[in-house]
Amino acid sequence: xxxxxxxxxxxxxxxxxxxxxxxxxxxxxxxxxxxxxxxxxxxxxxxxxxxxxxxxxxxxxxxxxxxxxxxxxxxxxxxxxxxxxxxxxxxxxxxxxxxxxxxxxxxxxxxxxxxxxxxxxxxxxxxxxxxxxxxxxxxxxxxxxxxxxxxxxxxxxxxxxxxxxxxxxxxxxxxxxxxxxxxxxxxxxxxxxxxxxxxxxxxxxxxxxxxxxxxxxxxxxxxxxxxxxxxxxxxxxxxxxxxxxxxxxxxxxxxxxxxxxxxxxxxxxxxxx
Numbered sequence: 235x236x237x238x239x240x241x242x243x244x245x246x247x248x249x250x251x252x253x254x255x256x257x258x259x260x261x262x263x264x265x266x267x268x269x270x271x272x273x274x275x276x277x278x279x280x281x282x283x284x285x286x287x288x289x290x291x292x293x294x295x296x297x298x299x300x301x302x303x304x305x306x307x308x309x310x311x312x313x314x315x316x317x318x319x320x321x322x323x324x325x326x327x328x329x330x331x332x333x334x335x336x337x338x339x340x341x342x343x344x345x346x347x348x349x350x351x352x353x354x355x356x357x358x359x360x361x362x363x364x365x366x367x368x369x370x371x372x373x374x375x376x377x378x379x380x381x382x383x384x385x386x387x388x389x390x391x392x393x394x395x396x397x398x399x400x401x402x403x404x405x406x407x408x409x410x411x412x413x414x415x416x417x418x419x420x421x422x423x424x425x426x427x428x429x430x431x432x433x434x435x436x437x438x439x440x441x442x443x444x445x446x447x448x449x450x451x452x453x454x455x456x457x458x459x460x461x462x463x464x465x466x467x468x469x470x471x472x473x474x475x476x477x478x479x480x481x482x483x484x485x486x487x488x489x490x491x492x493x494x495x496x497x498x499x500x501x502x503x504x505x506x507x
Contacts, residue, residue, distance in 0.1 A: 239304040242392040248376035249299055251389075253278070254286040256298075258418050260311045263389040266382040267325040268315035268404045272427040273411065281420045311417055312397065314389040316489050317404035319482035320475075320498070321465040326382035327366045335362060360468065367474050372481055386485045401489075469498055 235241065243252065243263075253262040253274065264270045279285060288295045317325075374380040390398050400417075402410030407424065415422045469475050475498055479486065486492055 237304045239307055239392055239397055240302050242388075242397065243302075243307070244299075246376070246388040246392075248381070249288045249295065250377060251381060252288070252299075254295075254298060254310070255282050255284055255418075256286070257284050258282055258311075258420075259309070260313070260418055261307060263312070263314040263398065265314050265316060265386055265389050266384075267322045267329070268317045268402075269407055269411075269424070270315070272424055273315075273414075276425040276427040277415070277421050277423075278418075282418070311399055313400040313402065313414055313417075314398050315402040315404060315407075315410070316386045316389070316485070318465075318491050318494055319386070319485050320469060320478055320494055322386075322404075323367070323371060323383055323478055323482075324363070324465045324468050327363055330379050330382055331362065331366050331370075332359065360470075363468055364474060367477050371477060385482060387488050390488065403489075466498060475499075 247263055251264050251266075253264050254260070255278075264274065274287075279290075286295045286298055288299075370380075371383055374384040376384060390396060390401055400410075400414065402414060411424045412422045415424075469478070475495070479495060486494070
């Protein structure tokens with residue numbers, strides 16, 4: 235098929251997940267929940283003048299997008315970043331689902347037995363997370379917010395063939411970003427850049443508190459604080475683990491995240507004793 239790679243990018247990845255710079259000659263397949271906001275807003279936009287991204291400059295992007303060919307793609311440095319699917323699914327849930335729930339819960343002023351307003355406890359958060367895994371995780375649209383939990387193998391291969399020059403890992407972010415930064419001739423220092431409102435402190439609002447995690451009503455709280463619990467603490471039954479394994483089996487196999495399952499199984503056996 236002529237321009238098979240181009241067709242794959244347009245139908246399986248989508249224009250919202252593609253970043254290009256003519257001057258630096260790169261194409262970045264921006265996989266969600268892999269520190270992409272820090273890379274994009276923290277460094278790339280500050281240091282590269284001709285960045286093409288659909289959300290930023292749709293007309294210019296579409297002109298480039300419509301003329302894209304396999305030859306043009308292969309002449310660019312292409313890269314993406316991936317992340318442990320269990321950790322990434324939790325991050326997507328926190329960003330897209332929990333953030334809205336926390337804000338709504340505070341806005342409605344629902345009372346809590348502790349006497350505080352707008353408090354949630356971890357059992358409630360876990361219940362919402364379980365619903366997300368059971369009912370939502372298996373559906374996604376590359377043109378909507380659900381891209382945050384789409385399978386990651388689309389970013390790296392097409393019909394079994396690699397489509398990128400470099401695959402960085404969220405778990406090795408500093409090292410792998412340094413490699414990309416050197417290729418793009420930009421800063422190796424990657425600043426933290428919040429991707430949502432709940433990662434920013436909200437003074438005096440009791441904004442989206444999680445009761446039982448050591449936070450008091452009225453103190454500023456961030457999503458970053460809510461994620462201090464290790465991601466594995468959210469996978470405390472076999473059903474949730476098996477759903478993630480089923481949805482992301484190809485990701486786990488391709489990127490070598492099978493060790494994560496081995497880490498979770500003993501944890502489960504200890505809980506269920």
